[in-house]
Amino acid sequence: MGLEKHALVGLHNEVLHGLRVNYYPPCSTPEEVLGLSPHSDASTITLLMQDDDVSGLEIRHRGNWIWSNGKYKSIEHRAVTNKDKRRISQATFLYPRxxxxxxxxxxxxxxxxxxxxxxxxxxxxxxxxxxxxxxxxxxxxxxxxxxxxx
Known part of the structure; x- marks a missing residue:
């Protein structure tokens, strides 16, 4: 983003954070059931840990939903269900004061x-x-x- 090395430190002198754990059971009709509706996070930084072998996080790109592949952007995203596997993710949200x-x-x-x-x-x-x-x-x-x- 072209920022100086410590540009965001001033916003986060005292970090506030939230934690969300999501559980998505297997779903027989994943094309009809969203795990989490399309949204963009209101936090300044979001860290997401999720199962490696179960895909489920998608981003909107040029009107289509695609896999995010670890891009750092505040971008509209959603969680989808999987027909055969359960999915667990943990999101940590960091906020300024x-x-x-x-x-x-x-x-x-x-x-x-x-x-x-x-x-x-x-x-x-x-x-x-x-x-x-x-x-x-x-x-x-x-x-x-x-x-x-x-």
């Missing part, structure tokens, strides 16, 4: 890439995100600059 203000990095803004998000207190952003149904990346609307939406 509530009072930390977040906004796009200066080096990512220029004439071709105008600022799309305003500065927000992370706690306000997170609470608004948690009030919403998991709908892709809709939770980012909380911080989106209104002129850009149109």
């Amino acid at each position: 509530d009072d930390v203000e977040v906004e796009p990095f200066d080096h990512m803004i220029d004439a071709q890439n105008p600022k799309m998000y305003q500065k927000v207190r992370y706690g306000d952003y997170l609470r608004q995100s948690l009030k919403r149904k998991m709908e892709g990346k809709k939770h980012t609307d909380v911080a989106k600059i209104k002129e850009i939406e149109e």
Whole structure:
């Protein structure tokens, strides 16, 4: 992302974290049953551990669902069920303190890439995100600059 080595340290001086353990039993009709609906995480960093031999995490790419293959992006993703095997995953979510203000990095803004998000207190952003149904990346609307939406 073109960041200086310690650019994110200031956001995470006191790390808050959450843990989620997911269990997806075998499903006879996996094409009809989602394990977890499409969403994007509201945390600043998510670490996911999952079974090596059971696929189930997909990302949306160019309108199609594909396997994520370990890409580091805040991207819309979902969990699917497997016909023959159970799947277990553990997600650890890292968050800045509530009072930390977040906004796009200066080096990512220029004439071709105008600022799309305003500065927000992370706690306000997170609470608004948690009030919403998991709908892709809709939770980012909380911080989106209104002129850009149109």
